[in-house]
Amino acid sequence: MRTDEVSTMSATETRDTPSATDRHNWRMLPVILAAFFMYGFDGNVVNVTIPSLQADLHAGQAALELVVGGYVFTYAAGLVLGGRMGDLFGYRRMFLVGMASFTVASVLCGLAQNPTQLVVFRMLQGLTAAAMVPQVLALITSTFPAEQRPRALAWFGVTGGLSGICGQVLGGLLLVSDLFGLGWRVIFFVNVPIGIVVITLALRLLPTTASGRRPGLDALGILGISGSLALALVPLVLGREYHWPLWAWILLVASVPAMAAALLWERRLARTGGQPLLDLTLFRSKVFNAGLAINAAFMAFFTSYIFVLSLMLQTGLGFSALHAGLVFAPTAVLAMVASLKGKGLVAKHGLRVLTIGSLITAVSVLITAVGLQVQGGGISQPVLLVSTALMGIGNGLILPSLIGAPMAGVKPAQAGIASGMLSTTQQFASVTGVAVLGAIFFAKLGDHAGAGAYAGATELAAWIALGLILVMTALVTVLVRAAAASAAEARAASDASPGDVAPAKA
Known part of the structure; x- marks a missing residue:
């Protein structure tokens, strides 16, 4: 009788304990995702405040460029270090330090009295974001069990996509409402x-x-690593504003040997028993490599495409910040709906859903390109709304797998540095995408003004953006093959050692 009672209690505890842990994890998830949303929102919302900053602070073009680009630069340059600091001091502690610092930096930005102060405080804000954001992915990877991790990572991807769009929509609403007479602050x-x-x-x-x-x-x-990233990011962020001077090209070229030297040092340190900043063993995984490439292609497309569309709507077509934001509203709403459905589809059909999402997004860009070609500066709002609605559906199907693709197979011990590497790749791709597509856009625009000129420049950018999405679609095929090969190797290893005990979840 006593043996039966012990057995029953043990079985009950086995069932209840994971359930309690699961509930705790899912209560934690929106808390840490809020930090990721805040980072993305603040990165995009400043785009709708540019006219206000010009009027209130008398900010020039260089200062405005740094208000936007300085945030991205310090964030991207600090991400790998932020991931390592999480490994070193604990993800919880670094998350709290990063969030508290980000909040203080936000207050300083709101109190800025001149363009120089705002630029400095924005760069500080980006650096504090680099301390907290890698901990979000690291906490998901290290706390959620393998079977629940893809769902949690899907929400991470959805949050990232929505934060960018909400920066446009909610930013416009905040400016129009002028709460407490604070204006852009x-x-x-x-x-x-x-x-x-x-x-x-x-x-x-x-x-x-x-x-x-x-x-x-x-x-x-x-x-x-940080120095080589800085050598590349500074010209990418500022090159277009200063018409690509010689120093920009020198820095950009110098970033390549600087990064090569840094990677050689990292490999040497690992061989001699040291602990390098980058875990280069992650690159032995074809799944991780393919996942990074897909993230890079998507971020280069999405950030640059939204940037160009925003310029056309507000500067070319004369839309207000709120009006332009509402054009993107279908993207935000339908991305949320599609992502909720997409999680089930991914569970049932796997990475094929990523291909379908990519193709739907490609159709959305195609509609915009054709609409601009046919209607020019008089492109109708129904065309724009259909295009942004389809982009929301496509992105909603992409996002559940986008982050999970490289992170799903990462070991908990590598979570911090892997998340830093992934986030750095995303940001570098975003900055590069905006720099390249922006340069092409402004080169096409030239000294022309008016809706027709902006429509022509945006059409060219849309065709290039379509090419990026098609490249991403091709990369998904590589990922599917790599994932299948990895799964086959894992099964073979499991069959070869049936007596091994699976490691406990961290």
Whole structure:
């Protein structure tokens, strides 16, 4: 009788304990995703405040470029270090430090009295975001069991997509409402109550999960990786504004050997038993490599395409910030709906859903390109709304798999650095996409003004964006093959050692 009672209790505990853990994980998820949303929202909302910044702070073109690009630059340059700091000091601690610092930096941005102050505080804000965002992916990877991780990663991808669109829509609403007479400053001050709530909930819900190891800081690796990224990002962010001077090309070219030297150091450090900043063993996985390439192609497309469309709507067609934001509203709404449906479709049909989403997004861009070719500067709003609606559906099907593709097979001990590498790839691709497509757009536009000229430049950009989406679709095929090969290898290894005990979940 006693044996039966013990057996029954053990079985009950086996069922209840994972259930309690699962509930706790899903309560934690929206808290950490709020941080990722805040980063993406603040990265995009400043685009709709540019006229206000010009009028209030008398900001010139260079300052405006730095308000937008400086944030991206410091964020991208600090991501790998942010991931390593999470491995070193714990994901929970770095998340809290990053969120508190991001909130303070947001207050400083809202209090800025001149363009120089705003640029400095925006760069600080990007750096603090680099401390907290890698911990989001690391916490998901290290706390969620393997069978639930794709669903959690899907929500991460959805959050990233929605934050960009909401930056346009909600940013316009905040400016129009002019809360408390704060004008453009409200877009930064709104982070204060949100940050306080997130910190309060994070203190209660975030586990003290770390990578299980205490890596060294690798100061030379930090300097080499961050420095080489800086050499590339500075000209990409500022080159177009300054008409691509010689120094921009010199820095861009110098970034290649600088990165090569940094990677050689990282490999040497690993061979000699050290702890390099980058875990180069991640690149042995074809799945991780293909996943990174897909993320790069998508981010280069999405960020640059939204940038160009925003310019056409507001500057070319004369839409207000709110009107332009509402054009993108179908993208935000339908991306959410499609992503909710997409999770089930991914579970049933696998990565084929990613291909379908890519093709739907390609159709949306094609509609815009053809509409601009036929209607020019008089492109109708129904055409724009149909295009943005289809883009929302396509992106909603893409996002559930986009982040999970490279991260799903990452070991918990590699979560921090892998998330930093993924986020760095995304940001570098975004900056490169905006720089390249923006340069082509402005080269086509030239000194012309008016709706027709902007429509012609946007049409050219749309055809190039369509090419990026098709490249992404081709990369999905590579990913599918790599994933199938990896699964076959795992099954073969499992069959070869049937007596091995599966490792416990971190």
